Amino acid sequence: MRPFICALAAITIAGSAAAAPPLESPDGVKIVGGALATAAGAPLYTFDWDTMKGMSHCIGECLMTRRPLIASPGSKPHGDWSIIGREDGALQWAYKDKPLYTFRGDQPGLPPKGVEEGTWTLAK
Numbered sequence: 511m512r513p514f515i516c517a518l519a520a521i522t523i524a525g526s527a528a529a530a531p532p533l534e535s536p537d538g539v540k541i542v543g544g545a546l547a548t549a550a551g552a553p554l555y556t557f558d559w560d561t562m563k564g565m566s567h568c569i570g571e572c573l574m575t576r577r578p579l580i581a582s583p584g585s586k587p588h589g590d591w592s593i594i595g596r597e598d599g600a601l602q603w604a605y606k607d608k609p610l611y612t613f614r615g616d617q618p619g620l621p622p623k624g625v626e627e628g629t630w631t632l633a634k
Contacts, residue, residue, distance in 0.1 A: 534588050534589055534591070535591070536581065536582075536585055536588075536591050536603055537549065537579075537581070537582050537585065537603070539554070539579075539603075544634065545622070545632040545633060545634050546605065546610065546632075546633040546634065548579065548612060550618070551618055551619075552612045552613075552616055552618070553612070553613065553616055553622040553624065553632055553633075554579060554605075554610045554611065554612060554632070554633040555576070555610070555611045555612070555613060555622075555624050555625070555630045555631060555632060555633055556605075556608040556609070556610065556611070556630070556631050556633050557572075557576070557608075557609065557611060557629070557630060558628060558629050558630070558631065559629070560608055560609050563607045564592070564594045564595075564604075564607075565594065565609075566578065566594060566596055566597075566602060566609045568609070568611060569597060574614075575613060575614045575615065575624075576611040576612070576613060576614070576624075576630075577611060577612045577614065578596060578600065578602040578609065578610070578611055579602060579603045579609075579610040579611060579612065580600055580601065580602060580603075581593045581601040581602060581603050585601070585603075590605055590606045591603060591604070591605060592604045592605075592607065594609055605633055608633065610633055611630075612624075613630070
């Protein structure tokens with residue numbers, strides 16, 4: 511009976527790990543519908559033009575509809591999470607070297623509207 515309990519515990523742990531947010535997610539980031547979201551539930555996106563590690567290409571007009579996920583004062587990079595400096599001096603969270611953004615047109619409780627094929631992707 512004991513091996514069965516151990517196997518069941520291993521399955522339970524593995525199953526819950528798949529639904530958990532990435533290890534030590536910053537500032538309340540969580541998984542919603544299989545994608546990363548802010549603590550308030552706003553979907554997070556990556557910008558396909560952000561191809562250089564540690565740099566955001568969402569500047570100027572891009573910022574009218576996209577908001578960087580700003581790192582709180584005292585935040586520290588860890589695991590897959592890093593922090594990049596922006597041109598305006600702000601610090602922005604990145605996941606797996608991709609800076610993260612929200613989309614101004616998203617509404618709480620509704621499906622994400624900010625996906626644009628070849629440009630904006632839901633962060634996972």
